[in-house]
């Protein structure tokens with residue numbers, strides 16, 4: 143049994159630093175301290191590890207509970223190759239039976255279409271990661287709007303490797319455009335979970351090449 147079991151989740155949550163929810167407090171256009179437990183939430187998810195840490199953080203802050211209708215949206219057309227996409231998706235699927243014992247959570251998997259990512263990155267002079275985050279977050283906001291779900295967040299914020307400030311700025315702009323609540327996630331109490339596949343590069347073909355060059359593969 144991996145380290146992501148329910149008992150280990152509860153144990154780790156109990157030793158996490160608790161941030162007591164106080165008021166509905168906008169923090170640079172996104173929400174951090176929230177006085178009530180959310181009725182529903184869509185979490186853009188790109189790997190199992192970060193989904194577990196995101197749930198732990200939201201739980202420790204009293205933002206979600208067993209009643210919260212949570213949707214984990216695995217929309218990641220940036221991941222290359224397809225076999226890597228499937229490895230990461232299967233890791234999320236692997237932890238789902240146990241997650242469902244603790245949370246009211248479902249997994250939504252849009253079609254895998256790498257063209258959606260590549261056509262944007264190859265046609266644009268903007269930094270590729272900003273395009274990548276924008277694409278995935280816009281899909282998240284679109285999905286939530288369509289399903290009439292008011293609250294959204296992303297596992298991207300739990301990673302130390304992603305540019306948090308840029309992601310928050312994108313979220314803030316999308317908040318204005320879609321009139322939803324983007325819930326911030328803390329990245330300070332990340333835990334390394336085991337028992338499922340772990341990636342060793344960010345996701346796209348470019349990051350894979352960079353990894354191979356730096357590892358002299």
Ligand code: SF4
Nearest residue numbers: 188189192297298301
């Ligand atoms: S940013 Fe990286 S580490 Fe975080 S969820 Fe996405 S793939 Fe996982």
Ligand code: SF4
Nearest residue numbers: 271274344345346349
């Ligand atoms: S390095 Fe990561 S964030 Fe940047 S474009 Fe590639 S997959 Fe997206």
